[in-house]
Structures are given as structure tokens and as C-alpha cells.
Amino acid sequence: MNRYTKIFGILVAAAVVAGGVNWYQSAYADVQQTTPGLADDPIVTKSYVDQKITELKNGGASGGDAGADPAAAPKLEVVxxxxxxxxxxxxxxxxxxRTGKAxxxxxxxxxxxxxxxGSDIASDMSVATNHLILFPRDGRGIEPDPKQKNGLTVLVRGSYLLK
Structure with a gap:
């Protein structure tokens, strides 16, 4: 055999072995080694479920949005x-x-x-019904359309003043 043929054969064999080892390691890299019965175990046991139910009945685990008080949030008011x-x-x-032309x-x-x-409403433009309108600064408001003789019924969240 030629000297270069032997070297080429050795390199091919080494590449095949290295590729096989790499494939084997990547195939089993996602397998988690866990102890049965712990929280990391993908199989849920009855004792684990009972423990979580007990935690929830006793006020639950700490976490979530503990500072948010739903009663303190501003309410929608019909005006x-x-x-x-x-x-x-x-x-x-x-x-x-809700009703009327604003x-x-x-x-x-x-x-x-x-x-x-997702648009900007300039002064004196009509306001669509059932659309959520944000007032970014003071000094802005809505009024009934002067072309009609009826008032408006609106839902308001935040401070407001009727003039």
C-alpha cells in the first residue's frame, strides 16, 4: 500500500470514531438524571400532588404578583x-x-x-363607539357631537370632570 493511502485510512477511521462519540454524547445529553420522588422527576407521584394541594390550601407558595391588590385598582365608572x-x-x-356620538x-x-x-384622534374628530381611548395628559376630553341632540353614555377609568 501506498504511504498516503495508509494515512488517509487512519484519518477516516479517526473521523468515524470521533463522529460516533459526538453523536452518542449529544443523543443522551437531554436525558436528566433525577432521583425518583423529587420535584424534578417527570413522573408525578400522589404524595407530590398532595403536597402541592396542601400548599395551595394554606395560602400557596410565595411568588406571583404579591403586591397587586385588585381592590385598589381603579374601577370603571358609568358616566x-x-x-x-x-x-x-x-x-x-x-x-x-358606549352610546351616542362623541x-x-x-x-x-x-x-x-x-x-x-392604534390611531391618534385629533381635536374635533369623532370617537368610535366601543373603542378604548387613552388620555395621555390633562386638558383633554370628549363631548357629544354638536350635530346630534343626545348625550353620551361612557365608561371611565381614572379621574374625570364634567364641565
Whole structure:
């Protein structure tokens, strides 16, 4: 045999052995070595389930959003806006127009944010019903459309003032 043929054969054999070892290690790399009965064990035992049920009955494990108090969150309030009045909403307030045709009001050139449509509502533009409207700053509000003679029924979250 030629000298280069022997070297080539040895290199091919070494590559096959190295590839086989690499394949074997990667095939078994995802297998977790756990002790049966522990929390890491993929097979759930009755005692583990009973332990978790007991923890939940006793107030649960610590975690989650422990600081959030649902009672402290601002509530949605139903407000009727009579014709000729303006509903001025405080900064960060939200409004959903339920009935009637509303028009946006702003004391400056900026408008309101329609979170449902993902658009900006300039002053004197109509506000769609059943859309969530965000008031980013004070001095903005809504009023009934002057072309109609009815008022509005809206849901308000946050501070507001009827003028």
C-alpha cells in the first residue's frame, strides 16, 4: 500500500470514531438524571400532588404578583354626559364610549390615543363607539357631537370632570 493511502485510512477511521462519540454524547445529553420522588422527576407521584394541594390550601407558595391588590385598582365608572357638556379626563385616564356620538376635545394640538384602532384622534374628530381611548395628559376630553341632540353614555377609568 501506498504511504498516503495508509494515512488517509487512519484519518477516516479517526473521523468515524470521533463522529460516533459526538453523536452518542449529544443523543443522551437531554436525558436528566433525577432521583425518583423529587420535584424534578417527570413522573408525578400522589404524595407530590398532595403536597402541592396542601400548599395551595394554606395560602400557596410565595411568588406571583404579591403586591397587586385588585381592590385598589381603579374601577370603571358609568358616566352620562349631557348634550352641551364636556367630559374632561385626567392624565392616564381611559374612556369607552358606549352610546351616542362623541367628538374629541383637546386644549392643545395633540389628541387622544385610540388603543383599539392604534390611531391618534385629533381635536374635533369623532370617537368610535366601543373603542378604548387613552388620555395621555390633562386638558383633554370628549363631548357629544354638536350635530346630534343626545348625550353620551361612557365608561371611565381614572379621574374625570364634567364641565
Amino acid at each position: 352620562t354626559v349631557p348634550f352641551g357638556a364636556k367630559l374632561m379626563v385626567g392624565a392616564g385616564g381611559e374612556v369607552v364610549v 367628538v374629541a376635545y383637546s386644549s392643545d394640538t395633540n389628541g387622544l390615543s385610540d388603543l383599539t384602532a
